[in-house]
Amino acid sequence: MDRRMLLLLSLTCAVGVGNVYFPQAVGPLVAAALDAPQESAAHVVTATQLGYTAGIFLLVPLGDRIPYRPLLVALLGLAGAGLVAAGCAPALGPLVAASGLVGLTTVAAQLVAPLAAGLVGEDRRGAVMGTLLSGSLAGMLLARTFSATLGERLGWRAPYLVAAAVVLLLAAVLAxxxxxxxxPSGHPYRSLLAEPLRLWRGEPDLRRSCLYQATVFAGFSAVWTCMALLLTGPSYGLGVHAVGLVALVNAVTILCTPLAGRQVDRRGADAVNLVCLLAVLAAAALLAVGSRGGTPGLAALVAGTLLLDVAMQSGMIANQARVFALRADARARLNTAYMTCAYAGGSAGSWLGVRVHGLAGWGGVCALVAALAGVALARHLTVLRRARPGVPPSLRCAPRDPGRGRGPVPGGTGPGRPAPSGGSGRRAARTR
Incomplete structure (x- = not known):
């Protein structure tokens, strides 16, 4: 894993994730051009995220059976075709269907993560995951700015067609x-599909990582799906480009995720998760101020979305580090279980956010974010209380001696997992 390869893999993550998020900024343009209600146009975002969830479940496990290079190239080619179909859609129905196809096939980032995890040692895994997540975050944020700006100038179809050209070019480079x-596995496809569920049922650390990310990501998706409704509504009266500008300000998050990865390597996943969940609650309070409108409200929106983005992405790094440490021979399937839950939460958050906004406005969306984060925080505090007395969370997440089996046992002890030894083991963990 040299710098050039890490940069290319980060770019792949950016392009793959950007395809999921750029429709969030052009929803009002789609509604106006296709003469549809804004709530109906929001189905484009939901369909993309549902397709993405299905792609994670159905296609990412193939990374344990098919070599990564032909698999990634084929999926990017299909995603490019789906983007062309979406850009040429004559009505909302075909656009929603094509968006589902785009989401289904643009799962490159979820294949890059297990690929990269197998190319580096455990002592660098958190840092590499942080760098890849910076690429994903860059795609997520810059795609909104790109689509909003291009869509206002050339129409809503232009972002889809330009994205298709970028995806097809990247497929040729990766080839x-x-x-x-x-x-790493020769299991038949049917077995690969069933394995994520078995892993989810058998690994407590996987289940709680799924819960943390699904709840936080649901709140994140609710905020960004409704952001265009808030900024273009009576409180602000701005254009769609304002959504892109807010997202562009949040690009500073890209600098934070590598730092979060190093903190996961140093302090452990549980410690980082705790800080992130508390930060989501603080972000919900800041975002609620945004409903007042005016300059103070806009400043609160920018600060709240920035804090929410940092917390969500840093928590993602902590959760993935915990998950990838469970079984080296099943990382794609572990990532399938984890990401399926995460994006199922994101899809539910988009759906819930639009409906809560219709009933209770922006304040209701912020309350939804706080409630979801509260569920995850309650679970996390329960885990910490049940931990063996005298062992801090950071040591429970510290890597074991590489010669003693599967590697790190993040998140504490469990069935079949020996607890850390006495004082000498703790001193060694601190040294590392």
Whole structure:
């Protein structure tokens, strides 16, 4: 894993994730051009995220059976075709269907993560995951700015067609540059589909990581799906480009995720998760001020979305580090279980956010974010209270001696997992 390869993989994450998020900024343009209610146009975002969830469940497990290079190239090619179909859709129905296809096939980032995890040692895994997540975050944020700006100038179809050209170009580059890898498993496809559920049922650390990310991501999706409704509504009366500008300000989050990855390597996943969940609650309070409108409200919106983005992405790094440490031979399937839950939460958050906004306005959306984060925080505090007395969370998440089995046991002890030894083991963990 040299710098050039890490940069290429980060770019792949950015493009793949950007395809999921850029429709959030052009919803009002789609509604106006296709003569549809804004609530109906929001179905484009929901369909993309539902397709993405289905792609994670159905296609990402193939990373444990098919070499990564041909799999990534094929999926990017199909995603490019779906973007072309979406850009040429004559009505809302075909656009929603094409968006589902785009979401289904643009799962490159979820294949890049297990690929990269197998190319680096445990002592660098958190930092590499943070760098890849910076790429994903760049795609998420800049795609909104790109689509809003381009859509206002050239119409809502232009972002889809430009994204299709970028995806197809990236597929050609990956076909020539990705290293050849051998799949770690020869299990049949049916077995691969069933394995994520078995892993989810058998791994407590996987289940709680799924809960943390699903709830936080649901709140995140609710905020960004309703952001265009708030900024273009009577409180602000701004254009769609305002959504892109808010997202562009939040690009500073890209600088935070590598730092969060290093904190996961140093302090452990549980410690980072605790800080992130508390930060989501603080972000909900800031976002609620945004309903007042005017300059103070806009400043609160920017600060709240920035804090929410940092917390969500940093929590993602902590959760993935915990999950990838469970079984080296099943990282794609572990990532399938984790990401399926996360994006199912995101899809539910988009759906709930639009309906809560219709009933209770922006304040209701902020209350939804706080309630979801509260559920995750209650679970996390329960885990910390049940931990063995005298062992801080940071030590419970510290890596074991590499010669003693599967590697890190994040999140504490569990069935079949020996607890850390006495004082000498704790001193060694602190040294590391």
């Amino acid at each position: 020539r540059t990705l290293p050849a890898t051998d799949p």
